[in-house]
Amino acid sequence: MTLPSKEELENSLSTRHSPKVHNAIKNAKIGIAGMGGLGSNIAMMLARAGVSSLVIADHDVVDISNINRQNYYLEQIGKAKTDASEELLKAVNPYIAIVKHCVKLDPSNIPGIFGGCDIVCEAFDVPSEKAMFINTMLEECPGIKIVAGSGMAGFGRSNEIRTEKLFADLYLCGDGIDMEEAEGGLMSPRVNICAGHMANTVIALLMKGDV
């Protein structure tokens, strides 16, 4: 079949979400740091919701061990996660603008990559890297809101994953329990619940400026 035109896709989203909501979401530029379990799923949710501009960063390639929870397919094993995500996001919205950075993020490159975003999602898995990213953003890019994830391993306890505003520009989603302490490790349902909290927080911030 012929793919829908950009206008048809936009009309569909606008009808579904209302023009007011669609325009607020469409005009945002959202950054995602880390395209693993959280980041790959957040990106897909935001693309489906109509975000038209994403900045994604990850230095890793898709591995067989990622398939249990990350938004990739077996045939993408070995591909850079940024390239693999772009393929899938463009299958949902061919007109989305994606700026890819296949680099390891550190305090020297984070401000340049994410400084122009409206909201940035922290989606790493190592706690010291989460802290490094969040501190760098809050120190170097004041005014950009950060939505971070902390604690989403195991199964059950769905309602223990929550969203809290912690600092003026920092929102934290998760249950605060380390993956080493949760039976089952990282599994798709709870990682997606947390990713859902994060993507939903992004949309609420775009619409209301708060959660």
Next chain:
Amino acid sequence: MKVNGEHLELVSPMTIEVLILKKGYRQDRVAVELNGRIVPRSEYGVVLLSNSDSVEIVGFVGGG
């Protein structure tokens, strides 16, 4: 002073670095806000807290 919303009586001057350890956090896994402003990591060992301060410490755990 207030730490994460709870009262903590400060009997002698204390740096943010010491407070982080005292509250059971690891310094490389936190972000700290002092009176509503982010504290740069390079200042954890320098900034001295007083009883009028309000400190928020956020710790991060693994998984993503």
